[in-house]
Amino acid sequence: xxxxxxxxxxxxxxxxxxxxxxxxxxxxxxxxxxxxxxxxxxxxxxxxxxxxxxxxxxxxxxxxxxxxxxxxxxxxxxxxxxxxxxxxxxxxxxxxxxxxxxxxxxxxxxxxxxxxxxxxxxxxxxxxxxxxxxxxxxxxxxxxxxxxxxxxxxxxxxxxxxxxxxxxxxxxxxxxxxxxxxxxxxxxxxxxxxxxxxxxxxxxxxxxxxxxxxxxxxxxxxxxxxxxxxxxxxxxxxxxxxxxxxxxxxxxxxxxxxxxxxxxxxxxxxxxxxxxxxxxxxxxxxxxxxxxxxxxxxxxxxxxxxxxxxxxxxxxxxxxxxxxxxxxxxxxxxxxxxxxxxxxxxxxxxxxxxxxxxxxxxxxxxxxxxxxxxxxxxxxxxxxxxxxxxxxxxxxxxxxxxxxxxxxxxxxxxxxxxxxxxxxxxxxxxxxxxxxxxxxxxxxxxxxxxxxxxx
Amino acid sequence: xxxxxxxxxxxxxxxxxxxxxxxxxxxxxxxxxxxxxxxxxxxxxxxxxxxxxxxxxxxxxxxxxxxxxxxxxxxxxxxxxxxxxxxxxxxxxxxxxxxxxxxxxxxxxxxxxxxxxxxxxxxxxxxxxxxxxxxxxxxxxxxxxxxxxxxxxxxxxxxxxxxxxxxxxxxxxxxxxxxxxxxxxxxxxxxxxxxxxxxxxxxxxxxxxxxxxxxxxxxxxxxxxxxxxxxxxxxxxxxxxxxxxxxxxxxxxxxxxxxxxxxxxxxxxxxxxxxxxxxxxxxxxxxxxxxxxxxxxxxxxxxxxxxxxxxxxxxxxxxxxxxxxxxxxxxxxxxxxxxxxxxxxxxxxxxxxxxxxxxxxxxxxxx
Numbered sequence: 001x002x003x004x005x006x007x008x009x010x011x012x013x014x015x016x017x018x019x020x021x022x023x024x025x026x027x028x029x030x031x032x033x034x035x036x037x038x039x040x041x042x043x044x045x046x047x048x049x050x051x052x053x054x055x056x057x058x059x060x061x062x063x064x065x066x067x068x069x070x071x072x073x074x075x076x077x078x079x080x081x082x083x084x085x086x087x088x089x090x091x092x093x094x095x096x097x098x099x100x101x102x103x104x105x106x107x108x109x110x111x112x113x114x115x116x117x118x119x120x121x122x123x124x125x126x127x128x129x130x131x132x133x134x135x136x137x138x139x140x141x142x143x144x145x146x147x148x149x150x151x152x153x154x155x156x157x158x159x160x161x162x163x164x165x166x167x168x169x170x171x172x173x174x175x176x177x178x179x180x181x182x183x184x185x186x187x188x189x190x191x192x193x194x195x196x197x198x199x200x201x202x203x204x205x206x207x208x209x210x211x212x213x214x215x216x217x218x219x220x221x222x223x224x225x226x227x228x229x230x231x232x233x234x235x236x237x238x239x240x241x242x243x244x245x246x247x248x249x250x251x252x253x254x255x256x257x258x259x260x261x262x263x264x265x266x267x268x269x270x271x272x273x274x275x276x277x278x279x280x281x282x283x284x285x286x287x288x289x290x291x292x293x294x295x296x297x298x299x300x301x302x303x304x305x306x307x308x309x310x311x312x313x314x315x316x317x318x319x320x321x322x323x324x325x326x327x328x329x330x331x332x333x334x335x336x337x338x339x340x341x342x343x344x345x346x347x348x349x350x351x352x353x354x355x356x357x358x359x360x361x362x363x364x365x366x367x368x369x370x371x372x373x374x375x376x377x378x379x380x381x382x383x384x385x386x387x388x389x390x391x392x393x394x395x396x397x398x399x400x401x402x403x404x405x406x407x408x409x410x411x412x413x414x415x416x417x418x419x420x421x422x423x424x425x426x427x428x429x430x431x432x433x434x435x436x437x438x439x440x441x442x443x444x445x446x447x448x449x450x451x452x453x454x455x
Numbered sequence: 456x457x458x459x460x461x462x463x464x465x466x467x468x469x470x471x472x473x474x475x476x477x478x479x480x481x482x483x484x485x486x487x488x489x490x491x492x493x494x495x496x497x498x499x500x501x502x503x504x505x506x507x508x509x510x511x512x513x514x515x516x517x518x519x520x521x522x523x524x525x526x527x528x529x530x531x532x533x534x535x536x537x538x539x540x541x542x543x544x545x546x547x548x549x550x551x552x553x554x555x556x557x558x559x560x561x562x563x564x565x566x567x568x569x570x571x572x573x574x575x576x577x578x579x580x581x582x583x584x585x586x587x588x589x590x591x592x593x594x595x596x597x598x599x600x601x602x603x604x605x606x607x608x609x610x611x612x613x614x615x616x617x618x619x620x621x622x623x624x625x626x627x628x629x630x631x632x633x634x635x636x637x638x639x640x641x642x643x644x645x646x647x648x649x650x651x652x653x654x655x656x657x658x659x660x661x662x663x664x665x666x667x668x669x670x671x672x673x674x675x676x677x678x679x680x681x682x683x684x685x686x687x688x689x690x691x692x693x694x695x696x697x698x699x700x701x702x703x704x705x706x707x708x709x710x711x712x713x714x715x716x717x718x719x720x721x722x723x724x725x726x727x728x729x730x731x732x733x734x735x736x737x738x739x740x741x742x743x744x745x746x747x748x749x750x751x752x753x754x755x756x757x758x759x760x761x762x763x764x765x766x767x768x769x770x771x772x773x774x775x776x777x778x779x780x781x782x783x784x785x786x787x788x789x790x791x792x793x794x795x796x797x798x799x800x801x802x803x804x805x806x807x808x809x810x811x812x813x814x815x816x817x818x819x820x821x822x
């Protein structure tokens with residue numbers, strides 16, 4: 001058939017060049033007495049059984065390259081291509097490329113890995129895909145490559161850890177990534193001298209340059225769609241074998257407040273949700289501190305009715321407000337930690353005993369004010385509005401700093417802490433890139449130059 | 456445009472901060488004399504200074520003031536110059552801190568000791584001023600974005616208040632035909648001197664260009680006029696002279712009916728505390744950079760020595776601040792006014808120096 005004749009511009013050599021830096025590219029020569037053929041496929045996304053049974057075995061059984069070519073061309077699912085772009089699409093879509101008798105035939109060998117992929121646990125969303133990364137690197141690559149079918153998605157692999165020999169894969173979009181960051185990452189990984197490496201969060205600790213780290217500088221996620229979304233933004237993903245989490249870098253502060261279903265919602269709903277999360281962070285940081293400042297130092301700031309209300313609810317409380325706040329906050333942390341470790345079956349007991357009974361009894365006994373209970377619940381709830389766990393834990397610890405400052409100098413302390421917090425965030429860099437600033441204003445001046453880029 | 460906005464933020468910060476640095480005090484003292492013409496003259500002069508300075512320093516992209524001076528002046532001249540300029544910035548921050556400590560004790564926390572308050576300010580400022588120049592700029596922008604809405608709200612709320620006496624304002628306007636006087640002009644130009652921080656930030660903002668200077672003029676004029684007229688609208692033409700921190704007393708006269716915080720004073724206080732902390736950070740960062748620049752050696756200093764240098768410069772500034780805590784309100788006011796004049800003279804001097812350096816560089820290039 002003339003349609004299946006090899007077009008001039010598509011060659012095995014060409015495909016290989018386009019897919020260079022693909023560590024999972026397999027390139028085999030098939031040699032039989034009667035002739036030779038060449039087999040090219042991407043290992044991570046193709047099924048070795050199909051390739052063995054339907055291509056390699058048949059090639060040697062037939063022992064006749066011309067007939068084998070005819071066999072392949074008529075096999076359901078095999079395709080011939082017109083141009084290089086289509087060839088690339090097929091290769092990335094799980095096709096194996098067979099060159100025999102001067103013909104180039106693409107053979108469908110897609111491995112759709114579904115077993116073992118479970119639902120997301122730590123980052124659940126309402127709508128959208130719910131598959132999570134698994135402990136198997138090949139499966140993870142499959143989950144990602146299936147979502148990101150572009151020849152620009154490069155992959156480099158290496159072994160980390162002297163004993164654990166953990167397989168690691170660095171994924172990036174070659175046309176969008178910041179090569180300076182990539183170079184820095186490679187350098188840091190090459191100079192890594194460790195024995196064991198078991199988790200993505202652990203890796204962050206080893207490759208980050210600063211000694212004191214208050215905020216996470218990389219995203220650790222279990223969602224393949226988040227990985228893909230970030231890859232398309234020019235970020236780098238590191239996948240580790242044996243862990244179900246990917247690491248994304250460099251990140252900015254705002255990345256931690258993006259949930260994957262923001263995009264699914266209507267734009268104004270998405271913005272609203274993001275605003276809610278930022279308000280949640282503000283609440284969880286400030287509320288306890290402001291309570292201390294308002295009750296112990298500056299009750300005149302708030303309306304007199306509210307001040308009286310708080311004073312009334314605190315009438316029986318026998319110690320200063322910051323002791324009350326610290327007591328309740330610590331109690332809440334105990335509850336959170338305990339319900340995390342408890343087996344599913346007795347989990348509800350902890351919440352009932354801790355939350356309902358303890359809260360009721362504490363106010364009835366006059367140990368804490370009623371308003372304090374409300375406040376602690378708000379703090380606890382709003383803290384967990386942050387979609388990514390690492391950030392939510394950082395914020396959880398930082399609120400104590402604000403409480404301390406408020407206990408020391410009142411409202412002044414809270415404001416001083418706020419300024420220090422913001423300035424500290426601004427001084428942070430994630431792999432040399434700014435971590436926190438008015439990114440909105442940066443893109444205003446640059447108009448569309450950033451938004452472009454091929455699809 | 457992308458980098459020019461930082462120049463605007465620096466300008467805006469100083470412009471809004473004039474309330475703390477005794478500018479309204481000076482202007483209101485001259486309200487029956489030449490204050491209003493002085494504001495106009497200061498707007499023109501301030502914009503000219505700003506434009507000329509920015510044009511000149513843009514001829515030396517990526518260079519700090521010390522690098523620029525080194526091209527044209529001998530080392531023996533540069534050292535006293537740098538010490539002089541860095542003390543100017545040290546004092547700028549010092550006055551802001553001291554007047555804010557005074558305001559805090561007077562309006563917000565009368566029962567917290569002054570030492571505790573000043574200590575918390577100093578710790579924060581020293582921590583922040585140590586960061587690198589770009590981070591300081593990012594932080595400044597972020598904080599301004601948070602507090603600008605609050606300040607705009609306070610001003611709008613002040614102007615739409617039915618008790619605002621427009622008659623008093625109009626009466627003061629009838630005194631606008633007096634000749635301007637130097638004292639008021641020197642005070643009012645403080646509103647425009649935010650650009651002065653560029654002597655250090657020029658290193659990290661090499662692409663600054665002077666564009667749309669009318670925005671600076673209009674903005675500066677608007678801020679100065681508000682600074683001047685709003686307190687008069689609240690306290691009357693005579694009563695306005697009885698307040699030390701005129702604007703904080705003004706804010707305390709405004710009530711917010713529909714919010715959990717009832718007195719505008721606290722919203723205003725929050726905004727200005729944030730603003731002044733950021734401004735002191737910026738000023739001391741500049742002062743510190745100028746001072747430690749003197750100890751620069753040709754080879755790259757170790758991180759540890761740099762840390763010690765930064766810390767000792769900032770400790771010096773803090774020490775001076777604490778030493779000045781003994782000043783009472785009247786002395787602080789006098790000191791602030793002297794600083795306002797000294798700063799203006801410093802600006803003029805700096806522009807002349809830059810011009811000289813540019814002339815030298817120009818002659819060298821053409822020779």
